Amino acid sequence: MTQEVVEPNPALTGPQAAATRETLEDYTLRFAPRSYRKWGPGVVSISALGGIAYLADFAIGANIGIANGTGNALWGILFFAVVIVLTGYPLAYYAARYNIDLDLITRGSGFGYYGSVLTNVIFASFTFIFFALEGSIMAQGLKLGLGIPLWLGYLVSSVLVIPLVIYGMNTLAKLQVWTTPLWLVMMVLPFLYLLISHPSAVGDFLSYSGGIDAKGGQGVSFAGTMLAAGVCLSLIAQIAEQIDYLRFMPPKTPENNRRWWAAVLTAGPGWVFFGAIKQVVGLFLAVYLILNFADQAGVANQPVEQFLAIYEDFMPHWLALTLAVILVVISQIKINVTNAYSGSLAWTNSFTRVTKTYPGRLVFLVFNVAIAIVLMEADMFSFLNNLLNFYANCGIAWIATVASDIAINKFLLKLSPKQPEFRRGMLYSVNPVGFGSVVIAGGLSIMTYFHVFGDAIQPYSPIVALVLAVVLPPIFAVATKGKYYLRRTDDGIDLPMLDENGNPSDARLMCCVTGIEFERPDMIASAKPGPNGEKQYISSLALSCDKTGEHVLPEQK
Template sequence: MTADVVERSQTSGTTKETLEDYTLRFAPRTYRRWTPAVVGASALGGIAYMADFSIGAGIGLAHGTGNALLAIGFAALVIFVTGFPLAYYAARYNIDLDLITRGSGFGYYGSVLTSVIFASFTFIFFALEGSIMAQGLRYALGMPLWLGYLLSTLVIIPLVIYGMKVLAKLQSWTNPLWLLLMVAPLLFLVVTQPESVQRFLAHDGGGNGVNTAAVMLGAGVCLSLMGQIGEQIDYLRFMPPRTAANRRAWWTSVVLAGPGWVVFGALKQAIGVFMAVYVLDAVGAVAAIEPIEQFTGVFKQFMPGWLVVPLALVLVVLSQVKINVTNAYSGSLAWTNSFTRVTKRYPGRLVFVCVNLAIALVLMEADMFSFLNKILSFYSNCAMAWVVTVATDIAINKYVLKLSPKQPEFRRGMLFAVNPVGVVSFLASSGLSIGVYFGLFGPAVQPYSPLVAVGIPIVVTPLMAVLTRGRFYLRRTDDGIAEPVLDEDGNPSRTTYECVVCREPYERPDMTASALGGEICSLCLSTDRSGAHVLPATPAITNV
């Protein structure tokens, strides 16, 4: 049996799912029929999570309001600046963060490492949100936590199977109710009880006022959310082409739903501090970081007692579902990406939906919520090292030094297996920042691991590009197809070619020439175990 027949039989069973969500490939123009506003609103719906309230509350109660607000502001600034180039590339070229990472310093296999980092982000935060939902079910219905964990996991599966088409509807339809339940009670409380604001601002956490170490400790927790840009990108990759007619709407949606998510996230974290201080005397420090306790404490001030618990439960469950469909969806993409490249087999995204949810369920049953800030502080070092490395490669290596190809590349055979530019920067940054976090360099610098994780990639990524002279980005200088990947407006071309393996039509950016003749799509090329379809390296470039 020929390699072509083997590969065709392997991919044909997954064609329907592949065409539904474009798990491992460029998202074609024929599928991207949503307006910029719809895509942006769907992406912002994914940040409805309640973890921000717990994160802000934990920082505020531990370090005081002043330190918490400075930590939240510092982290938000870093996340916005680093998230902008990633969001732009995703929306402009319609590829997810893993595909961006491949061509931005890591290489075809080098980005497997960061895919696992991102997958970890999704199941950590799925477990966190599931824990919050279970707390709400216990508070309102007396349901045991273990059962709440299980229910919060199982309810997501039917919602996440069908990809962007269902997620866009879910997020758009639920956004108004979520905003009403979130904003109205807080506005009422601030207007009717202005002293609550004074008490919030005066809370010092038992410390000695504002200090840099406390700010950096808090910022380290907030910066664990840097990986959220990957989930925003899983929506933004479905943006329509940017044209003269939609330019303003396009940019507004990209900025607000891309790096702009952190503005809303920072506001929620600050609100979390406010509500925790408000309910602190009534429920104690341990319960004050639980969103269900925070919102019931606020709801009690302006609505009948019989309505408080049901509405608080609706808010918690709605928020958990809105974010965890995104966590499950994005995590399945990350796991599938890694598995397919390493094994050259495509089992289908649904398999990894179940894998991701199973890991999250184990974390919930292990009561990860009780040591939340420690987990997030440790994880943030890896997330920051990855995102800042990719952002630096795009902003500096591509646009300033011009050593990294400006047009993103993700296809097998076009990239080297490993690019030392991003991999070395990521390993150096994450390794040193984790060492600082665990006190290997002394207690005086221990709180400053976030600065190490952010600072090292900014220096090392361009330095590695200069030292290697950009030689490890592209294995080939062309993909064997005469037509350009981008059209005259700089948007990905909509011309279609038939894949010689799966016999499905795909748009130009997803295709390369096959070494056996004809054109082959990126997924079939990824699953080519014999390597027969992979084009040889450009003669002047040494293969690795």
């Protein structure tokens, strides 16, 4: 696929010029235009699912099983999967249908133009936490296979990703499509061999009660299940990374209707089925190591050690080690290009909105990777469960709030505008519906996690976050009568926003600031008339960088 290259007006300088270099910026602050979205539903779906090749699921499954036993881990994983599907579907649909990322969806789903900066920081935190986790796993593989010290492995695994992310979706799609078949073969076939050659391992797995000595003696309990689910639910923000791909879906038409829906459901909330399976397999392999290789019990939660043990069962050590390292490197590159890419988008969105200055996505690509390196050097793998449990409360509060606003406030109560709005001037700065819900749900669930309300309720902090995030948005929407969703209902443009099939229109208008034509959903009338008093139009991109505010339309009375 080729990408449309749009060059900025030569007269432009500063943030507007930087932001219009779409070859590198990859539609960071805006709607993804139809002229760029040339991939079919299948390619977008495979590219999005390529990002879940990560091995962190194996480590997460192993950790929650060792801590809580197989029974609690399996129920926790099931709870996690159900929550992900229910909250992920409305978000994935909106992204694919309207071709906007989750930050733009969040703005119009109860947060306001500046209010969603809070959730952008939550998402950016997700990307560097999991970048660090995946990089740690890759560094473990490099140490085992090549003898590279961990500190150097952290650096290599991080810097290696930067060149691959520079050119955005165009390069990432190719990387994900071409590496996925090899990844599947190297991961699935050895596991199937283990099941066939060691059938007793299944019974051992199901009866495992926790602990690296297999003497945990923990039965299934609701508290144990919720502790396991809390760690898994730290992955709830993964839907935002899926959406960074889904926003490039082609228009939905009668001809591609089935393929379109299949791609959205599979690559959207459907990612969790693959993730849940990997978590179960990760625990299975950890139990296999604990019960059969006493000397490796301490590293049973490390994916590279898990796959090395399987490979060694039917091939020489040198070949097993080589393949295990190759698998780890491929898996971690596939996910960390997505973590780095999505993180750069999130930081850039927040910084530009607050400062009206656009330093370029590449600046924040390096910034996000640098934070991840610091986490890796701090040995985050040793306190993984606590870190993920804490983060889960923030992630759940955000994702569940947006899903609640879409499903309940937009479709049931009809208090929230059904068509998403993200443009400056059309939204209030802060909407208490979503912003207030996240602050309360996230705040109370974090307090619960830190035992503020007692030890008995502490394991249920994910439930606190989830219930409050679902219930509060409709309560706030009814209390405010939906007043703070839209600052204006008229964007000053007479052309329809959608085409005959309900897709964003591809009609073009000239931006008075950049001198570039943008598609209709990206445009808004300027408050500043032209030289002869004529109406002018400005892109959401240029409007984001308007420090004077002279182009921002006044509030509609």
